[in-house]
Amino acid sequence: MSVGPETVRHIAKLARVKVEEEEVAKFSEQFSRILEFFNELDKIDVSNVEPMYHVIPLENVLREDKPSQPLDVEDALKNAPERKDKYFKAPPII
Amino acid sequence: MQVVAMKIYEMTALELRDAIIRGEYKVEEVVSAFLERIEKDPLNCYITVVKEQALEEARKKDKEIKEYTPDKVPPLFGVPIAVKDNISTKGIRTTCASRMLENYVPVFDATVVELLKQAGAIIVGKTNMDEFAMGSTNETSYFGPVLNPWDRSRVPGGSSGGSAATVAARQVPLALGTDTGGSIRAPASYCGIVGLKPTYGMVSRYGLIAYADSLEQIGPMARTVEDLALLFDVIERYDPRDSTSVPPKFRPSTGRHLQELRTIFPEEISGLRMALISELMSEGIESEVSHSIMRSVEIFEKYDIMVDEISIPELRYALPAYYIIAMAEASSNLARYDGIRYGFSSGAPGKFYDVIAENRRLGFGEEVRRRILLGTFVLSAGYYGQYYLKALKVRRLIKEALDRAFKSFDILISPTMPILPPKLGERIKDPLTLYLMDLCTVPANLAGVPALSIPCAFVNGLPVGMQLMAPPFHEDVLFKAAYIFQKETRLYEMSPPV
Numbered sequence: 001m002s003v004g005p006e007t008v009r010h011i012a013k014l015a016r017v018k019v020e021e022e023e024v025a026k027f028s029e030q031f032s033r034i035l036e037f038f039n040e041l042d043k044i045d046v047s048n049v050e051p052m053y054h055v056i057p058l059e060n061v062l063r064e065d066k067p068s069q070p071l072d073v074e075d076a077l078k079n080a081p082e083r084k085d086k087y088f089k090a091p092p093i094i
Numbered sequence: 095m096q097v098v099a100m101k102i103y104e105m106t107a108l109e110l111r112d113a114i115i116r117g118e119y120k121v122e123e124v125v126s127a128f129l130e131r132i133e134k135d136p137l138n139c140y141i142t143v144v145k146e147q148a149l150e151e152a153r154k155k156d157k158e159i160k161e162y163t164p165d166k167v168p169p170l171f172g173v174p175i176a177v178k179d180n181i182s183t184k185g186i187r188t189t190c191a192s193r194m195l196e197n198y199v200p201v202f203d204a205t206v207v208e209l210l211k212q213a214g215a216i217i218v219g220k221t222n223m224d225e226f227a228m229g230s231t232n233e234t235s236y237f238g239p240v241l242n243p244w245d246r247s248r249v250p251g252g253s254s255g256g257s258a259a260t261v262a263a264r265q266v267p268l269a270l271g272t273d274t275g276g277s278i279r280a281p282a283s284y285c286g287i288v289g290l291k292p293t294y295g296m297v298s299r300y301g302l303i304a305y306a307d308s309l310e311q312i313g314p315m316a317r318t319v320e321d322l323a324l325l326f327d328v329i330e331r332y333d334p335r336d337s338t339s340v341p342p343k344f345r346p347s348t349g350r351h352l353q354e355l356r357t358i359f360p361e362e363i364s365g366l367r368m369a370l371i372s373e374l375m376s377e378g379i380e381s382e383v384s385h386s387i388m389r390s391v392e393i394f395e396k397y398d399i400m401v402d403e404i405s406i407p408e409l410r411y412a413l414p415a416y417y418i419i420a421m422a423e424a425s426s427n428l429a430r431y432d433g434i435r436y437g438f439s440s441g442a443p444g445k446f447y448d449v450i451a452e453n454r455r456l457g458f459g460e461e462v463r464r465r466i467l468l469g470t471f472v473l474s475a476g477y478y479g480q481y482y483l484k485a486l487k488v489r490r491l492i493k494e495a496l497d498r499a500f501k502s503f504d505i506l507i508s509p510t511m512p513i514l515p516p517k518l519g520e521r522i523k524d525p526l527t528l529y530l531m532d533l534c535t536v537p538a539n540l541a542g543v544p545a546l547s548i549p550c551a552f553v554n555g556l557p558v559g560m561q562l563m564a565p566p567f568h569e570d571v572l573f574k575a576a577y578i579f580q581k582e583t584r585l586y587e588m589s590p591p592v
Contacts (some may be wrong), residue, residue, distance in 0.1 A: 008467070013469040015134070015425060016432075016447060016456035017463050031468060033526055038414045038472075041484050043489065051486030054308055054338065055493060055542030056295050061337055077202040079436030090434050091449040 178545025206300020
C-alpha cells in the first residue's frame with residue numbers, strides 16, 4: 001500500500017512529532033516501501049493462531065501493600081528543563 | 095616462574111582479577127592502564143568517560159582488598175567495565191546517544207549496575223550506540239558514529255557499537271550491551287569479540303531505557319568465552335523490580351556458568367546435536383560469510399559432532415514481524431519524552447501539544463522519528479489488525495517453529511550478520527537495506543531464546559561472527575560449545591590495529 005502525504009501528516013499528529021513539509025514527501029516514499037516489506041506477512045496463514053505478546057508465561061507478581069520510599073521531590077525535578085517551586089512547568093494547555 | 099610481563103590492557107577480566115588478588119597489580123594501576131587507552135581512543139567508543147570517579151573507586155578498592163580472604167574476593171573485583179549509554183547510572187549522564195537525553199542524569203542505578211558494583215567492577219564510562227538502540231551500524235548516534243577497529247572506514251555494527259569496539263580495541267576487558275534485534279551480536283560479530291543475548295527475562299531490565307520491552311535484554315560482551323560467562327554470572331539474577339524477570343526456579347545454573355565451563359567433560363560436548371539453519375545460509379547471505387560458517391562448523395567434527403542442516407521456513411517472516419513489533423513498542427515507549435519533565439526542551443513558544451511536538455522533532459534523530467511514526471501507524475485504527483496483530487501471530491509461529499527445531503537439536507547455527515561490515519554511509523541511506531542486516535539475529539528476540547556470537551573467521555582482514563542459538567534457559571550449552579570452538583580457533587588472540 002502507498003502512504004500519502006496526508007497519512008504522514010496524520011500519524012505525525014497522533015505521535016506528537018512535528019514533521020517538516022520537505023520531510024513529508026521523503027517519509028511518504030520510504031513508508032510505502034517499508035509497508036510493502038511488511039506486507040510479506042500476507043503470504044503466511046495465521047488463521048487460528050493466537051497473538052503472542054510475551055514469550056515467557058507471565059504470572060501476576062503480588063507484594064504486600066506496604067509503602068516504600070518514593071523518589072525524592074528534588075530528585076524527581078532534577079532533570080526538568082523548567083520548574084516552579086515543587087512542580088514541573090508546562091506550556092499552557094488551552 | 096617468571097614470565098614476560100603481559101601488558102595490562104591485553105589481559106582478560108579473569109587474568110586481571112587474579113593478578114590483583116595475587117598483589118601483582120594495584121587496582122589503580124589496572125584502571126589507569128585502560129583509561130590511558132580510552133583517552134587515546136580513535137574510534138569514538140564513548141559518550142561519557144568517568145576518569146576521576148573510576149580512579150577514586152580504584153583507590154578505594156586497593157584499601158578494601160585487605161578485608162577479603164582470597165576465596166572471598168568479589169567476582170569482578172577491580173575489573174574495569176564499560177556500560178552502554180541506555181543503561182541508567184546514578185549520577186552519570188545517560189543519553190541513549192540522543193539529543194533528547196543529552197543532559198539527562200539518572201537519579202537511580204539500573205539493577206545490572208548495582209550488581210556490577212556489588213561484584214567489585216569499576217565503571218569507566220558510557221558507550222556510544224545507535225540513538226535509542228535503533229540501528230545496526232551505530233550511525234544513528236547523535237554523538238557521531240563509532241568506527242570499526244579493524245578498518246576505520248567501516249561500521250562497527252550496532253546498536254552496541256561502542257561497547258563492542260572498546261572491548262575489541264583493548265580499552266576495557268568487559269562491556270554491557272543491550273540486544274533488541276541483534277544489537278549485542280551484530281557489533282560483537284563486526285568487531286571480532288563474543289557477545290550473548292540472554293534468554294528473555296534472565297537479566298533485569300530495571301533501569302534500562304526501553305526501546306521494545308518484549309524483545310530486549312541486557313547482555314555481556316567480552317573477548318573470551320570465560321569472561322563472557324563470568325560477567326553473565328554477575329548480571330543474571332531474579333529481580334522483583336522487573337515484572338518480566340524469570341523466577342529463580344527456572345534458573346538452573348545461576349552464578350555457576352563459569353564454574354561449569356571449567357569442569358567441562360568431552361562427553362558433554364560430543365553429545366551435542368547441532369544444525370545449520372538453511373534459510374540463514376542462502377538467500378541474502380554473502381558467499382564469503384556462508385563459506386566461513388561452513389568451514390567453521392567442521393571444527394566440531396573433532397569432538398565427534400556432525401553438524402546437520404535444518405530448514406525453518408517460518409524464519410522468512412521474522413524480519414517484517416520483528417520490525418512491526420519493535421516499532422509499535424517503540425512508539426509507545428518513546429511517548430514519554432515530552433521535554434517537560436526531563437529531556438530536550440526547544441524553548442519554543444506555543445500551546446502544550448505543539449511545544450511537545452516541536453521538542454520531539456528536534457530532540458529525536460531521523461531514524462527514531464521514522465520508527466515512532468511507523469509504530470504509530472501499525473497501531474492506529476484500521477491498521478492494527480493488518481500489521482501489529484498479524485505480526486504477533488507470526489511471532490507465535492516462529493517461536494513454535496524454533497521450539498520444534500530444538501526438539502531435534504541443542505544448538506542452531508547461522509552467520510551472525512549476513513554481510514561483512516559495510517563502509518560508513520553505505521547502508522544508512524536507505525532504511526530498508528539497514529533493516530535487512532538483522533536477518534539472522536531477530537529470530538532469537540522474537541522467540542526469547544539465548545543466542546551467542548563468536549568470531550569464526552577473518553575475510554579480507556574483517557572478522558566474521560558465527561551465531562549459536564539454544565532453547566530458553568540453556569545459556570550453559572552456548573557457553574560450552576563456544577568454549578570448545580574458541581579453544582580450537584583461538585581467534586581472541588587477534589588484535590585490531592588500534
